[in-house]
Structure formats: C-alpha cells, structure tokens
Amino acid sequence: MKRNIPVKILRWIFVFLLASFAIFPIYWMYNTSLTPLGGLFEGQNLIPPVQNSLEIFNVFFTEVPIWRWLRNSAVVALGTTISSLAMAILAAYGLSRFRFFGKGILGFALFATQMLPEALLIVPMYALFMGLGLLDGYTGLVLANTAFVMPVAVWIIKSAMDGIPYEIEEAARVDGTRRLAMLTQIMIPLTAPSIAAASVIVFFDGWNDFLFASTFVTSSEKWLATVGLASFLGEFVTPLATVFSAALVFTIPPIVFFLIMQRQIISGLTSGSVKG
Amino acid sequence: MPKLLFKNVSKSFGDTLVIKDFSAEIPDNEFLVLLGPSGCGKSTMLRMIAGLIDITEGEIQFDGAIVNNLEPKKRSVAFVFPSYALYPHLTVRANIAFPLLMDVFKWWQHIPLLGSLKRRMDLRNPDLQKKVAEIAQTMELTSYLDRRPKTLSGGQRQRVALARALVRDPSIYLLDEPLSNLDAKLRAQMRVEITNLYHRVAKSFVYVTHDQVEAMTMGTRIILLDGGVIQQHGTPREIYDKPANIFVAKFIGSPPMNLFNVQVNDGVINLPSGDRLELNGQTMPGTPSKQVTLGIRPEKIKESESGVGVPVIVRVVERLGAETLVAFYFATDSDDSSITRSASSLHYMRIPGDSSLKSGDKCVINFDLRGASWFDPETGVRL
Numbered sequence: 001m002k003r004n005i006p007v008k009i010l011r012w013i014f015v016f017l018l019a020s021f022a023i024f025p026i027y028w029m030y031n032t033s034l035t036p037l038g039g040l041f042e043g044q045n046l047i048p049p050v051q052n053s054l055e056i057f058n059v060f061f062t063e064v065p066i067w068r069w070l071r072n073s074a075v076v077a078l079g080t081t082i083s084s085l086a087m088a089i090l091a092a093y094g095l096s097r098f099r100f101f102g103k104g105i106l107g108f109a110l111f112a113t114q115m116l117p118e119a120l121l122i123v124p125m126y127a128l129f130m131g132l133g134l135l136d137g138y139t140g141l142v143l144a145n146t147a148f149v150m151p152v153a154v155w156i157i158k159s160a161m162d163g164i165p166y167e168i169e170e171a172a173r174v175d176g177t178r179r180l181a182m183l184t185q186i187m188i189p190l191t192a193p194s195i196a197a198a199s200v201i202v203f204f205d206g207w208n209d210f211l212f213a214s215t216f217v218t219s220s221e222k223w224l225a226t227v228g229l230a231s232f233l234g235e236f237v238t239p240l241a242t243v244f245s246a247a248l249v250f251t252i253p254p255i256v257f258f259l260i261m262q263r264q265i266i267s268g269l270t271s272g273s274v275k276g
Numbered sequence: 277m278p279k280l281l282f283k284n285v286s287k288s289f290g291d292t293l294v295i296k297d298f299s300a301e302i303p304d305n306e307f308l309v310l311l312g313p314s315g316c317g318k319s320t321m322l323r324m325i326a327g328l329i330d331i332t333e334g335e336i337q338f339d340g341a342i343v344n345n346l347e348p349k350k351r352s353v354a355f356v357f358p359s360y361a362l363y364p365h366l367t368v369r370a371n372i373a374f375p376l377l378m379d380v381f382k383w384w385q386h387i388p389l390l391g392s393l394k395r396r397m398d399l400r401n402p403d404l405q406k407k408v409a410e411i412a413q414t415m416e417l418t419s420y421l422d423r424r425p426k427t428l429s430g431g432q433r434q435r436v437a438l439a440r441a442l443v444r445d446p447s448i449y450l451l452d453e454p455l456s457n458l459d460a461k462l463r464a465q466m467r468v469e470i471t472n473l474y475h476r477v478a479k480s481f482v483y484v485t486h487d488q489v490e491a492m493t494m495g496t497r498i499i500l501l502d503g504g505v506i507q508q509h510g511t512p513r514e515i516y517d518k519p520a521n522i523f524v525a526k527f528i529g530s531p532p533m534n535l536f537n538v539q540v541n542d543g544v545i546n547l548p549s550g551d552r553l554e555l556n557g558q559t560m561p562g563t564p565s566k567q568v569t570l571g572i573r574p575e576k577i578k579e580s581e582s583g584v585g586v587p588v589i590v591r592v593v594e595r596l597g598a599e600t601l602v603a604f605y606f607a608t609d610s611d612d613s614s615i616t617r618s619a620s621s622l623h624y625m626r627i628p629g630d631s632s633l634k635s636g637d638k639c640v641i642n643f644d645l646r647g648a649s650w651f652d653p654e655t656g657v658r659l
Contacts, residue, residue, distance in 0.1 A: 176348075189365040
C-alpha cells in the first residue's frame with residue numbers, strides 16, 4: 001500500500017496538468033473579462049481585480065442583449081439537434097439493417113457532404129432559401145446546419161447499430177415487435193451512448209454556427225450569440241473585456257448540455273457487450 | 277399443438293440453394309431434432325418455420341393452414357437463439373415479460389420517456405406479475421428478476437431465454453443450438469432441463485443441433501440434413517440402427533459405424549485386408565459377388581475369447597471408465613505398418629472397461645453381423 005502513495009501522487013499531478021490545459025483558456029477568458037482594457041496591454045495579473053467584476057458584468061448584462069442571443073442560439077442548436085437526430089436515427093437504422101439498391105452509394109454520398117466546405121454552398125443555399133422564404137429565420141438555420149452535420153450523426157449511430165446482433169432483433173420480431181417499435185424499444189436504448197455522443201457533436205455545431213447565421217439572418221433581434229459576439233469587433237476599438245465576458249457566458253450552455261449527456265455516454269462505455 | 281407439414285420447401289440465397297425440396301410431416305407434440313453438420317441448412321429451416329426468413333418455394337403448414345406469409349408473432353412460436361438474444365438494457369423481469377408487454381404496446385410508446393413510463397406501469401400489472409413470477413419460479417430465476425442479463429452466468433441466461441419463450445405459451449418451441457455456448461457440464465444439465473420442460477408443457481419442439489448426443493438423447497424424432505437435403509427422417513433408434521446411407525452411418529454414433537468394402541461369395545465375406553468372415557446364417561441384401569459396403573457399429577465388434585477370428589493390431593486405446601474404445605487396423609493390411617496411418621482409416625470397437633488391451637497389442641476380434649448395415653458403395657444408399 002505504501003508504494004502506491006507516490007504513484008497516486010504522480011497520477012494526480014498528471015491529471016491536474018491535463019485538466020489545467022483544458023481549463024486554463026476558460027480561466028483566462030474570465031481573467032480577461034475582468035481586466036480593464038488599458039490593463040490588458042500592461043501585462044495581466046494571474047488573479048484579476050475582483051472589485052471590478054460586479055460592475056463589469058452588470059454593465060454587460062444590462063447593455064448587451066446577451067440573453068436574447070443565447071435564447072436564439074439555443075433555439076437553433078436544439079432545433080438542429082432534434083431534427084438531425086430524428087433523421088439520423090432513421091437513416092442509420094435503414095443503412096444498418098436494410099438491403100436496398102444503391103445502399104453503398106448512398107453511404108458514400110453522405111460522407112461526400114463532409115468533403116465540401118460550407119462556404120462553397122452558401123451562395124446556392126442563399127438563393128434556395130430566398131425562394132423558399134427561409135431567410136432571416138431560425139428554420140433556415142436549423143435546416144442548413146442539419147444538412148451539414150446530420151451525415152456525421154448518421155455514421156456514428158450506424159456504426160453503433162451495426163454492432164448489435166441481428167438475433168436480438170429477430171427475438172424481438174418473434175416476441176411481436178413491429179418495425180418502428182423495434183427501433184424505439186430495442187435499437188435506440190441499445191445505441192443510446194452513441195446517440196448521446198452524436199447529439200453533443202450536433203448541438204455544438206448548431207451552437208457554434210457563425211457562417212450561416214451571419215449570412216441568412218439580417219435582423220439584429222434574431223442574431224445568434226456567435227453573430228452578436230462578432231458584432232463587438234469594431235473598426236477602431238474592440239472592448240475586449242465585454243467580448244470575453246460574452247464569450248464566457250456563451251460557453252456555459254454547451255458545457256451544461258455536455259454534462260447532461262456525459263452520464264449517458266459514460267454509462268454506455270461501461271455497460272459492456274450488447275450480446276445477451 | 278399443431279401438426280407440422282413441410283411440402284417441397286426450398287430456400288435460396290441468391291444463386292445458392294440452401295434447402296432442397298424439404299418434405300416431412302411431424303405429428304403433434306413431437307420433439308423434432310434437425311441434425312446435421314455446419315452449413316447444412318438446419319438453422320435456415322428453423323428460421324423459415326419461425327417466419328424470420330421467407331420461403332423460396334413450397335409450403336409450411338401448421339395444422340393444415342399455410343403459414344408461409346404469416347408474421348412470426350402470428351405463428352405462435354417461441355424461438356431460443358444460440359446466443360440467447362436477451363435484451364441487455366432490460367431486467368430479467370422485463371426480458372421475460374417482453375412478449376406480453378408487446379401485446380399491450382400503444383403507438384404513443386414510441387415517444388421517449390412515455391414509452392419507458394408505460395412499460396414500468398405494465399410491469400406492475402398484477403396478472404403480468406403473477407405470470408412472470410410463476411415462470412421465474414419454474415425456471416429458478418426468482419432471485420434474479422431485477423438483475424440485468426450481463427450479471428448472469430451462461431446457464432442462467434439460457435434459462436431466462438427459455439422463460440421468455442414459455443411466457444407466451446406458444447404452440448411450437450423452436451430452439452436453435454441453445455446449448456452451444458455452455459460448457460460440457462452445464463450442457464448436460466440443461467439437456468435434462470429442456471427435456472423436462474418438453475414433458476411438462478407437452479407442446480411441439482423443433483430443436484436444431486449439430487451434436488448427435490443432444491439429438492439422440494432429447495429427440496423423439498430426428499431429421500438428418502446434409503447440403504440442404506434430408507438424409508433420413510425417423511426415430512433416434514431407427515436412425516442409429518438402420519442408417520439410410522453411408523453419410524448417416526458415419527454421422528451418427530461416436531465413434532461412427534465401421535465401414536468395410538467387401539465382397540460376399542457363397543456365404544463368406546471377403547474383407548479388403550484379405551480376411552474372411554462367415555455370414556453365419558445372416559442374409560445379405562443385394563446381388564451376391566458384387567462389391568458392397570458393410571457397416572458395423574463399434575459395440576458389435578468383440579475381442580475373441582477363443583482366439584478364432586480376424587487378427588488386428590491395436591493403435592489407440594481410450595478408457596472411458598465403464599467402457600473402452602479401441603482403434604485398430606487389420607494385422608494383414610499391407611500398408612498397416614505406417615505410423616502416419618490416418619485416424620479415418622482406423623476401425624473402432626467398444627469393449628468393457630476392464631479390458632487390458634494397450635496400444636501395439638495384437639488381438640483377435642469377432643464381428644456380430646446381426647443388425648449389420650449393407651450399402652451400395654457407388655450410391656452410398658442402404659441395400
């Protein structure tokens with residue numbers, strides 16, 4: 001037991017170092033947000049001046065419509081997550097379990113969507129959305145984001161479904177399960193960890209969207225947080241403290257979403273083989 | 277308890293014909309074993325009975341009604357899979373109750389959370405609880421009802437799979453190599469449990485296996501398949517005593533039936549080694565003086581007490597306790613001195629366990645030709 005103590009200490013140091021790498025940028029955002037603009041160029045203190053913090057955050061929350069931006073971002077991110085997962089689960093099940101003409105090409109075509117940069121398609125999409133009346137609204141943003149991120153979710157979920165033995169489905173058929181119930185009662189619970197992982201990726205994609213949000217949405221009251229953050233960048237002055245305060249607040253919802261999903265992902269990793 | 281009828285059933289996967297013209301009639305309450313080597317189409321046959329795969333040609337009838345296009349559930353069958361196919365995300369209780377839960381499944385249960393809430397409510401239904409409890413007690417699973425399948429041993433999982441089959445009270449039980457994942461001791465125990473279950477529920481069972489011991493000990497009727505074609509259909513005794521062809525003779529029995537290409541002239545059998553055997557009043561079917569294949573079970577060969585008979589050399593002695601298996605070759609065989617003689621060219625006899633024979637010994641043996649089998653060496657068919 002005594003020999004284990006140095007190993008444990010070393011392990012903790014290693015974990016602490018790794019965690020520091022991940023946490024330090026967030027801490028530095030916090031630090032920067034509390035440092036007056038002039039002070040930033042004179043070298044920051046590792047510990048920020050606390051007395052300014054309330055004042056700075058008060059100004060930030062009253063003068064900047066951050067809550068509205070965050071709500072808009074949440075609508076788009078959750079919309080993207082729900083629509084992507086709903087389609088991705090059905091597509092993944094079809095690709096994993098059915099035999100049909102062109103299955104291989106379809107699978108490749110889904111991958112091919114990831115080869116094209118979003119910027120390349122933004123002009124034709126703009127024209128299309130203009131025709132459909134989807135500009136300056138959240139539906140267009142949800143659709144655009146879904147189109148680009150859904151294939152990733154399809155492949156993640158399809159790989160998980162491929163690993164589930166056919167026999168479990170056959171057993172369910174004999175037990176009187178219909179096709180849709182097979183999906184909702186057997187396949188989705190068994191692939192829940194992968195669906196949770198896919199949902200994190202999809203949510204982050206919707207939350208972080210800037211290109212579509214800045215192109216398709218023009219009314220400032222419909223801005224997403226990403227566009228709102230970018231609006232601080234002035235031609236002559238950039239209020240760094242405000243930008244970093246907003247950025248700090250902007251990172252909280254995805255972290256909360258990840259923490260909710262994390263339990264599901266971890267439980268999946270430890271649940272062992274699906275084989276009965 | 278339906279009568280099973282197969283009428284010219286065929287199954288192809290693409291260009292590969294897996295089952296060829298399978299016809300058989302199985303009376304009520306039989307324990308039918310589909311036996312055969314790997315890839316002979318026996319599991320495909322079972323899946324066709326269950327309705328899990330379509331039939332390419334022919335008909336399957338349950339009590340005179342064609343079931344070709346019926347969904348698995350409507351066939352009133354239960355299926356036990358080789359890997360048990362339990363639902364890993366459900367407790368043992370929910371696994372056993374699953375077929376009953378599906379009977380009361382509503383469309384809105386597809387909605388996440390609502391579905392699991394309804395399932396929990398259904399599981400609290402007193403009738404369902406009573407039924408699950410009864411079956412769990414029968415299968416000795418009462419103390420595991422709230423556990424997940426991954427926490428159970430192989431034998432316990434197998435019992436959960438059987439309990440799930442029992443809960444629906446099906447007309448036919450279909451079991452696809454259910455013991456293949458168990459160790460030898462547990463296999464023997466589960467063999468007894470399944471046979472007990474068969475007698476208790478008194479329903480038709482169709483059991484797929486490649487293990488002839490399971491087939492012989494459990495089945496009331498065996499269909500032996502090879503290459504998708506029925507080789508023989510009969511009771512275990514018939515198949516053992518009167519194999520329909522050389523394939524059956526070699527497949528059934530451990531060690532298998534000894535086969536000798538012989539010529540019979542004037543009541544004397546000329547063995548390929550040059551030794552001669554008297555027919556001793558036994559009759560040989562077929563044309564005399566023509567080459568035939570003589571089949572003799574190992575227990576029909578004995579060590580001669582009088583020293584009169586066919587001289588052989590012992591190659592391998594396997595002592596099994598109550599009996600001893602002896603692999604031998606004819607002393608007069610011209611190429612018998614080779615140490616590299618393959619196992620397939622050896623012959624076997626089953627003698628009492630107290631025999632003192634050992635490898636390399638010379639001894640004299642006698643053949644008991646009562647119940648011997650005779651085959652056409654060209655077609656392999658029983659004469």
